[in-house]
Amino acid sequence: MEPGTLLAGRYRLDRPIDSGAMGAVWRARDERLDRDVAVKILLPGLDGAGERFEREAKTLASLKGPNYVEVYDYGEELDGDRTVQFLAMELVEGVSLARLLAREERLDPDRTMRIIAEAADALGAAHRRKVVHRDVKPANLLIDADDRVRVVDFGISLLVDRSRLTDSKEVLGTVPYVSPERLRNQDVTGSSDLYSLGAVAYECLAGTPPFPARDPMAVIHSHLYEEPPALPDSVPAPVASVVARSLRKAPDERWESGEQLAEACRAAVTGEIPIPPPEAPGVPAAPVDPEEPGKGRRRRMALVAAAVVLAAAVFGIVAWSPWTGDGPQGGEDESTVEAAAHTSEAVETTASPDPTPSGSASESPDAEESEAAGGTEDGGSEGDSGETSGGGATEEEDADEPKSGTTELPDVTGRTTFDARDYLEGLGFGNVVADVGYYAITPEPAHCTVVQQFPSAGSTVDYADQVTLSYHSRNAEGTSCEW
Structure with a gap:
């Protein structure tokens, strides 16, 4: 033309x-x-x-x-x-977010949250019509002359209730922003768009996508297995929490809808409590404002009252109990006291006037009260030693402990996944996993052949680090290459 x-x-x-x-x-x-x-x-x-x-x-x-x-x-x-x-x-007079970032490198948290909130509202409305964008990235978010966000380029969108127009093995999208389920060729829902929008938010705040490696395979591996680096310290904790939840690997652990993400973005800017995230390991929970009125305070007061009643009841039982603890009745009473102690400790932490916002990447996936109570980093309270307290490891257990420290990772490409696993485990690597890759190689490798490894051969790694064996699969073989 x-x-x-x-x-x-x-x-x-x-x-x-x-x-x-x-x-x-x-x-x-x-x-x-x-x-x-x-x-x-x-x-x-x-x-x-x-x-x-x-x-x-x-x-x-x-x-x-x-x-x-x-x-x-x-x-x-x-x-x-x-x-x-x-x-x-x-005709939209304005600039794409990609060009805006190229010019300004990064945006302040308030502006970022406003842009992401408007984009999330638009995506949420599309998702209600069962339209998934599938290519959310800065270039497809326009900022018009009125500073309003427009979501554009639905060229590879998917109508959920209709057949695909692409081959089921074709991965569409832009690698720095593509969701893990897209890479695994799993069912695509609106949650995939919200992951991509989380990656866009991360870039706005950090000046780079979550996984900016030049090698596309390295970026793909990071989307599948790694957590993004922490955002700059200048990013407020509520904002970082919103982005972290958007970037969770499992779709059902992200925001339930675009509207919910938009609400969380606006709440993070005003300092209100974002919507509580589902329990999941490795991702910081939304911090709790100790001065927030309403439900949070009433819930804490109810928990304190319940704990006081429970503790008083247990104390009364212990005070007049004739049992010495030697028989089965004593064991039952002891467990009741231990449970009450844990409940009291959790409620006391919840009611603390100065709770520390969660920022650890190792939070507990267990009970909601554990997260709200601000327990220890392993997800329990300090008294929750359970099976690990009161006894040291035996000599036999010491002998079976995995190696610690760092070493150079050997090259295992060309081996089968099982041979490579046995070889690496024999050297002391304790976290070897296999994952199918999509490779067009002539001549075609044998079934289960390791084509790439992450980290790459020669890298200095810890014996406990995950080593991923990306293998070639011949579908006609019909046998699994994983364990």
Whole structure:
């Protein structure tokens, strides 16, 4: 297409202003209605993309709201011996978030949360219509002249109730922002978009995506197995907590909806308590404001009252009990006292006037009270020693302890996953896992052959570090390469 080309007898192309995965976007003039518009034209040479492009037009036309781009028209035009498909849309005067970040490097937390909240609202509305974007990234978030966020480019979106237009093994999206379930070729829901939006938020705050390695395979491995580095200290804890929950590996541990994420973003800015996250290890929970009125204070008072009643009841039993603790009755009474002590300790911590916000990456996945109570880093209270207290390890247990310290990781590519595992475990590595990769190699490797390893050979690692063996699978073999 050239400047001056007239499409459908009304759209006069002016100049190209952007390009995406499937099309080039032109500034154009609608000569019939005498207004400026944006015209997206399907790029030539994209076999089979026409149906997907038409779907994008219908998807955008179905989405209404201030955070979308309005669709005006869709059509086809003959250009020589080929048919050109085009989409006429509202012309948004503004800048993409990608260009804004390129110019400013990072954004302040308040502005970041506002942008993410507006994008989350738009995605949440799309998800309610069972439309998953699947390519949320800074380039697809526009900041218009009124400083309002517009979500654009639904070109690879998925209508959940309809058949896919892509091969089931094709991974679509942009690697720095793609969700773990997308990489594993699992079912895609709106939660995948929220993970990607969390990665965008992280980049806004840190100036780089969560996993910025140049090697795409290293980025993929990080999305699957690693936690992102901590955000800068200048990022307030409530904001960091919102981003951390968005980036959880398991979809059901993230925000339940775009609307809930948007609410949490706005609450984090005002200093209110974000919506409590589900229990999950390795991710900081939202910090609790000790001065927050309402439910939190009433709940703490109820817990304190319950603990006082329980402690008084147990104390009364112990005071007049004739049992010495030698028989079965004594054992039962002892366990009751221990439970009461733990309950009292948890409530006392909850009611503390100055709870320390959680920031540890090793929080307990157990009870909600444990997280709210601000227990120790291993998820229990200091008195919760249970099986680990009162006795040291035997000599036999000492002999079986895994190696500690660091060493150089050997090269195990070319071996089968089982041979590589046995070899590494024989050297003292205690955390070896296998994960299928997607490799097109000629000649094709044998079934279960390790093609890549993470960390790479020669890396200095700890014996306890996870070593992932990425292997080639021949589907016809039908046997598992994992354990």
